[in-house]
Amino acid sequence: MRIAIATSGMWPLKDAIEQMLGGTAFRLGRFHRTPECVAGWGHKPTAARARAYAWSRNIPYIAFEDGFLRSVQPGRSERPVSLVLDRTGIYYDATAPSDLEGLIVRNAGIAGADSAGRDIMDALRSRRLSKYNNAVLDDLTGFDASISADRVLVVDQTAGDASIRGAMASDDTFQDMLVTAVSENPGADILVRVHPETAMGVKSGHFTPQAIDAIATTTPAVRTAIDTARLRLVSEPVNPWVLLEACSRLYCVSSQLGFEGLMAGCEVNCFGMPFYGGWGLTRDRRVSSPLRRGSASLGQLAASVYLDYMYYFSFSSNERITFGDACEIISRKRVNILKNSSK
Secondary structure, three states: OEEEEOOHHHHHHHHHHHHHHOOEEEEOOOOOOOOOEEEEEOOOHHHHHHHHHHHHOOOOEEEEEEOOOOEOOOHHHOOOOEEEEEOOOOOOOOOOOOHHHHHHHHHOOOHHHHHHHHHHHHHHHHHOOOOEOOOOEOOOOOOOOOOHHHEEEEEOOEOOOHHHHHOOOOOHHHHHHHHHHHHHOOOOEEEEEOOHHHHOOOOOEOOOHHHHHHHHOOOHHHHHHHHOOOEEEEOOOEOHHHHHHOOOEEEEOOOHHHHHHHHHOOEEEEOOOOOOOOOOOOEEOOOOOOOOOOOOOHHHHHHHHHHHHEEEEEOOOOEEEOHHHHHHHHHHHHHHHHHHHOO
């Protein structure tokens, strides 16, 4: 198969893309070669030209994205250990079908998928692994609450993220979510999780101190939470599992942290329709589940995501690897990176 890679940012992933699709890759528009498919980065606006090119020539557009077990550091400083490809749509766009939806529906009828997914969840939790793994703090400080029922987690995302629109939400949804979380949990500590790339200063988010203060001017409950020091922005590099295990409820739009919240045992309130919403596992607060979705167990969802939808790749050996291999690579790299950063 002749694979046209749509953007320069995807070119460092050429070896993985070739193995995932079983073909030879070249840059779109170079060498006057005729592609049999186009590989682009999701359904983001930057992929519009590639999608239009594929449509005009009646060849497949195949969407790639970072996997949910990506790397230690966010950003382009590390190539991803995992990738997803989707021939139908993309996982974060609930307005249309995706390969992931089909996999979950299929696995919902397979008894062994739940057990396999439970093993995946145990591995992620025991190794404290997430999409990004550069957290250096393993405890929460500055809070008097002693049990998880006294804490609520509100999850921010980077402004303009494609998964917000794909989840049928908007930037305004985040204010609605915060006000609801504060109002529904009087007396609880409200932790507002800042996105890692926002904390690094790479991208902007929705919950800056100024934005929250502006919300408080019209919402007495938020003002009270701020004045009593119950509401706190968490921009420190705290391991996501520490946050999740310290909270009983989680409020999100479409963040992957909502999925991990399910795995940690939180009640997850979704204000958009993420890939893990609409399967009977979340409280879907603002968006109705697509009729394509039904019911599935958390284990079946995890198996679909981590075993069937994601591909794992070692760029050092240029070969496909397993989920277990990927966990081991990231765990080892995390130790080395964090050890060097502390010197």
